[in-house]
Amino acid sequence: MTVSDNAFSTALALILGLDDxxxxxxxxxxxxxxxxxxxxxxLALPLxxxxxxxxxxxxxxxxxxxxxxxxxxPVVAGLTVYLLLSRAGPLGEFGLLFTPxxxxxxxVILILPIIxxxxxxxxxxxxxxxxxxxxxxxxxxxxxxxTLLWDARFGLLTVVLAGFGRASAEVGAVMIVxxxxxxxTRMMTTAIVLETSKGNLPLxxxxxxxxxxxxxxxxxxxxxxxETARRRLG
Amino acid sequence: MxxxxxxxxxATIPALSLExxxxxxxxxxxxxxxxxxxxxxxxxxxMGPNGAGKSLLLRLAHGLLAPSTGxxxxxxxxxxxxxxxxxxxLLRRSALDxxxxxxxxxxVPWRSxxxxxxxxxxxxxLAPLEKRPARVLSGxxxxxxxxxxxxxxxxxxxxxxxxxxxxxxxxxxxVEEAVRDFxxxxxxxxxxxxxxxxxRRLADEVVLLHEGQLVEHSAAERFFAAPASPTxxxxxxxxxxx
Numbered sequence: 001m002t003v004s005d006n007a008f009s010t011a012l013a014l015i016l017g018l019d020d021x022x023x024x025x026x027x028x029x030x031x032x033x034x035x036x037x038x039x040x041x042x043l044a045l046p047l048x049x050x051x052x053x054x055x056x057x058x059x060x061x062x063x064x065x066x067x068x069x070x071x072x073x074p075v076v077a078g079l080t081v082y083l084l085l086s087r088a089g090p091l092g093e094f095g096l097l098f099t100p101x102x103x104x105x106x107x108v109i110l111i112l113p114i115i116x117x118x119x120x121x122x123x124x125x126x127x128x129x130x131x132x133x134x135x136x137x138x139x140x141x142x143x144x145x146x147t148l149l150w151d152a153r154f155g156l157l158t159v160v161l162a163g164f165g166r167a168s169a170e171v172g173a174v175m176i177v178x179x180x181x182x183x184x185t186r187m188m189t190t191a192i193v194l195e196t197s198k199g200n201l202p203l204x205x206x207x208x209x210x211x212x213x214x215x216x217x218x219x220x221x222x223x224x225x226x227e228t229a230r231r232r233l234g
Numbered sequence: 235m236x237x238x239x240x241x242x243x244x245a246t247i248p249a250l251s252l253e254x255x256x257x258x259x260x261x262x263x264x265x266x267x268x269x270x271x272x273x274x275x276x277x278x279x280x281m282g283p284n285g286a287g288k289s290l291l292l293r294l295a296h297g298l299l300a301p302s303t304g305x306x307x308x309x310x311x312x313x314x315x316x317x318x319x320x321x322x323x324l325l326r327r328s329a330l331d332x333x334x335x336x337x338x339x340x341x342v343p344w345r346s347x348x349x350x351x352x353x354x355x356x357x358x359x360l361a362p363l364e365k366r367p368a369r370v371l372s373g374x375x376x377x378x379x380x381x382x383x384x385x386x387x388x389x390x391x392x393x394x395x396x397x398x399x400x401x402x403x404x405x406x407x408x409v410e411e412a413v414r415d416f417x418x419x420x421x422x423x424x425x426x427x428x429x430x431x432x433x434r435r436l437a438d439e440v441v442l443l444h445e446g447q448l449v450e451h452s453a454a455e456r457f458f459a460a461p462a463s464p465t466x467x468x469x470x471x472x473x474x475x476x
Contacts, residue, residue, distance in 0.1 A: 132298050133323035136316065137339050137387075147335075151326045233326060233367045 007205030014206050021183075025207075026214065029187040032100050032174070033167040036107035041160050044112045048119025049149055052127055053141045063120065069113035074106075078176030081106040085177065098179040103187070106173035111163035118159040122152045157226045161219060168215050188214075247390045247422050248310035249273040250295055255304035257290050265290045265446045267304055277413070277423040279433045279454070282443035283474050288426035289395050291443065292317070295424060296393045313390035320396040322380035324368035329360060329379055332368045336383045354382040358412070374405025381412045392416050394425040398432065410436060430470070434458060442466050444474065 014022050051063060083089050085097040085105070096102045126148050134144050149156065171189035178185030180194060188211040195204035250272045257265040265287040272278055272295065280288045293299040294306050296317050325332050333351035334344075342350065355361045358378040363371060368379060377397060384392060394413065398406040413436060417423050427433055433440060437454035442465070449465045450457065461467045468474050 130323055130325070132293075132317075132319065135298050136296060137336060139339060143339075147325070154326075233328065 006202035010202040010206030011209040032103045036104045037164045040108045040112040044115035048116040049123045049145045051120040052124035066113045066117040074170045074172035077109045078173030081177045102177040103174040106177045107167045115163045122155045123148050126152045248308045253305045255301035258302040268448045276438040278439045279437035280426040280441045286443040287446040315391045316384035316387045316389035317393040318397050322376045330364040358382040391422045
């Protein structure tokens with residue numbers, strides 16, 4: 001039997017066995033990543049739309065920074081949050097380090113630039129098409145924002161999914177700020193790293209398969225939802 | 235219609251003046267300083283070959299574009315305005331929702347939005363299409379939907395930028411009928427076209443532009459019978475370079 005044969009049977013056993021530890025890890029992974037995506041989207045969608053609509057000094061600089069932060073190495077984001085949240089850091093008094101909240105913060109920092117930068121692109125394009133009509137209806141830029149975000153919703157769904165993909169696949173940041181504590185901050189990805197280093201390759205790969213399956217499920221759900229709406233509304 | 239009564243305006247529609255208004259884009263003068271007053275309940279047809287500056291003039295007048303030099307202003311309060319574009323801009327929503335959206339923007343209470351929107355759809359022969367996504371409608375249907383949207387805004391001044399340029403003859407007739415209906419209810423029409431026959435059918439006044447310059451502004455009858463300038467004559471004879 002090769003490692004991969006073992007991995008598939010391990011994955012199957014993990015899923016069918018409804019192992020409590022596994023369920024805990026899966027639930028935490030989903031909770032952290034989905035919370036991070038939600039918070040990042042709430043901040044980044046209006047931010048991206050605002051960058052698309054307003055011209056002001058420093059706008060180009062912000063766009064360049066956002067674009068380059070799309071490729072921010074997770075460990076760097078993790079380290080930054082670690083320094084902020086550690087006892088001696090400026091936010092140390094909240095005692096967030098090594099908690100799921102710290103992992104959410106780190107993931108928000110990772111995916112906010114992705115969602116904001118891509119939202120700006122999409123909204124700017126749509127604004128080019130809608131501008132004169134909306135202006136003719138007497139809308140100010142501020143009132144155009146919700147209209148443009150809503151009408152760009154199919155594209156933006158993909159943008160948010162890209163953010164979720166990054167959050168759920170990421171290991172460096174949550175490892176540093178979460179600490180991979182069993183039962184508290186152990187996620188799918190950090191568990192995979194741990195099992196790999198212990199040499200338990202079938203379990204590591206099994207966890208990987210479960211993770212991939214979950215992400216695929218969520219993406220499939222979003223795709224079906226988006227396509228149905230798209231077909232209905234053109 | 236109870237919420238937005240469509241009555242003849244009690245007061246006159248304020249006149250619009252362009253005073254030496256020009257449009258310069260990246261060092262190129264697209265519209266030379268132009269002085270013009272648009273007044274009354276007229277149907278004003280802005281004509282000229284492609285690139286004459288018709289669309290720019292309309293955008294200046296409607297306020298979509300600020301003049302590079304000079305001034306554009308209403309004599310008194312700015313009236314209710316609407317604009318219909320050559321390629322209608324419709325939102326990615328159903329035909330009905332496109333109309334209720336415009337009503338919402340103008341502060342019509344949501345209770346009455348749907349019924350008003352349905353009346354407008356019926357008026358423009360679009361009632362069976364209310365649930366269809368606006369952007370899969372045919373070109374003529376889209377333009378009628380854009381007119382229905384403008385109708386709901388109950389404009390005192392309606393701008394139309396080559397509204398029939400991309401339409402088949404039947405749709406073109408529908409648009410022209412709509413223009414007459416708007417006008418019959420006391421709306422000032424400012425419309426661009428390069429179709430001479432259309433101008434003959436619709437115009438009370440003609441504004442002729444050529445190469446970013448105002449050539450003539452006169453009553454339609456006079457313009458077609460005895461054009462004042464050689465350029466106008468050349469345009470009517472189809473001799474201007476298009």
